[in-house]
Amino acid sequence: MKKILVTGANGQLAKCIKNAAPHFPDLQFIFVSKEELDIQDAGLLREFFQKNNYSHCINTAAYTNVEKAESEPEIAFTINAEAVKILATVCKEMNVILFHISTDYVFDGIKNSPYIETDPTNPINVYGASKLKGEQYIQEILDKFFIFRTSWLYSQYGHNFLRTIIKYADEGKPLTITTEQTGTPTNANDLANALLQLIEQDSINYGVYHFSNEGETTWYGFAEEILRQRGKLKDTNLAKTNHYRTFAARPEYSVLDNAKFKNTFTVPAVNWLESLDIVIKNLLDNK
Ligand SMILES: NC(=O)C1=CN([C@@H]2O[C@H](COP(=O)(O)OP(=O)(O)OC[C@H]3O[C@@H](n4cnc5c(N)ncnc54)[C@H](OP(=O)(O)O)[C@@H]3O)[C@@H](O)[C@H]2O)C=CC1
Ligand SMILES: Cc1cn([C@H]2C[C@H](O)[C@@H](COP(=O)(O)OP(=O)(O)O[C@H]3O[C@@H](C)C(=O)[C@@H](O)[C@H]3O)O2)c(=O)[nH]c1=O
Numbered sequence: 001m002k003k004i005l006v007t008g009a010n011g012q013l014a015k016c017i018k019n020a021a022p023h024f025p026d027l028q029f030i031f032v033s034k035e036e037l038d039i040q041d042a043g044l045l046r047e048f049f050q051k052n053n054y055s056h057c058i059n060t061a062a063y064t065n066v067e068k069a070e071s072e073p074e075i076a077f078t079i080n081a082e083a084v085k086i087l088a089t090v091c092k093e094m095n096v097i098l099f100h101i102s103t104d105y106v107f108d109g110i111k112n113s114p115y116i117e118t119d120p121t122n123p124i125n126v127y128g129a130s131k132l133k134g135e136q137y138i139q140e141i142l143d144k145f146f147i148f149r150t151s152w153l154y155s156q157y158g159h160n161f162l163r164t165i166i167k168y169a170d171e172g173k174p175l176t177i178t179t180e181q182t183g184t185p186t187n188a189n190d191l192a193n194a195l196l197q198l199i200e201q202d203s204i205n206y207g208v209y210h211f212s213n214e215g216e217t218t219w220y221g222f223a224e225e226i227l228r229q230r231g232k233l234k235d236t237n238l239a240k241t242n243h244y245r246t247f248a249a250r251p252e253y254s255v256l257d258n259a260k261f262k263n264t265f266t267v268p269a270v271n272w273l274e275s276l277d278i279v280i281k282n283l284l285d286n287k
Contacts, residue, residue: 008061012158081133109251
């Protein structure tokens with residue numbers, strides 16, 4: 001039986017993986033939180049892998065605060081790059097297949113058509129630079145790895161744009177949302193399912209892939225659709241802006257081209273609007 005270690009167990013993607021796990025009875029999962037396994041701790045990481053016979057590791061652990069990363073780059077790089085280097089080294093020693101998640105923020109956003117895997121990277125914020133360094137270490141160290149660059153992840157869990165918008169709208173707060181960036185909101189449940197399907201299918205098509213939902217919008221478009229589907233659009237004071245002030249720069253355009261993923265694997269693509277509908281209904285059902 002395949003034995004899969006999932007790091008960062010309290011994060012949104014790990015929670016989506018946990019949710020999907022019962023649909024994959026042939027896979028055995030061990031979920032470890034930051035408190036149980038800090039991926040910065042090389043000694044503990046080695047001990048963990050030596051004691052257990054993992055076939056795969058899904059690394060969802062990451063430093064994901066894009067704004068804060070600008071003022072604490074050393075922490076972002078320690079987690080997103082140096083710890084990933086150690087993890088990759090241990091996976092190599094133990095012959096474990098690493099599934100790692102990266103981001104659309106490795107690109108600078110000056111392209112105006114969807115990014116493919118071989119497009120030049122050029123991160124414009126600390127978070128993106130730290131994630132790129134993590135990708136580079138994996139590619140230097142490992143042969144058996146998958147890196148999935150995804151974008152604008154949201155779900156029913158954790159901190160994400162969807163939950164922020166719903167919270168503010170429920171509190172009756174006015175919303176001012178930027179039209180300055182275009183990308184693709186991606187349901188983390190879709191990514192979780194895709195990862196588990198690839199493990200189940202024993203895929204050996206290792207490498208870097210783009211994986212997002214289909215279509216594109218701006219953050220304003222995403223917020224508007226969240227409110228519309230939630231039945232809150234009329235009651236919410238929603239305004240557009242083209243100069244929302246942030247500490248971190250973000251790519252103006254970061255739509256990912258999923259063609260390589262779609263041509264390699266038999267996992268159906270889902271449009272972002274349809275996937276959003278599922279998450280919104282799930283949130284309403286569980287209220
Ligand atoms: N969220 C998004 O929009 C996107 C995310 N990604 C990537 O997808 C992956 C999953 O993201 P997501 O689930 O949203 O992120 P979250 O921030 O929800 O989860 C990350 C988890 O990792 C934990 N963590 C942080 N540092 C360590 C550490 N040193 N050791 C072990 N665990 C640690 C965090 O704990 P704590 O919170 O306590 O620090 C948190 O529980 C990440 O690699 C991210 O870069 C890619 C594109 C978009
Ligand atoms: C909360 C808020 C944000 N914004 C803007 C700020 C920013 O330009 C954009 C998105 O804001 P957020 O801070 O929620 O999202 P951000 O942290 O930039 O999201 C990113 O997270 C990392 C982890 C990734 O890998 C990326 O793919 C992406 O999902 O919306 C508004 O315009 N109005 C608002 O009220």
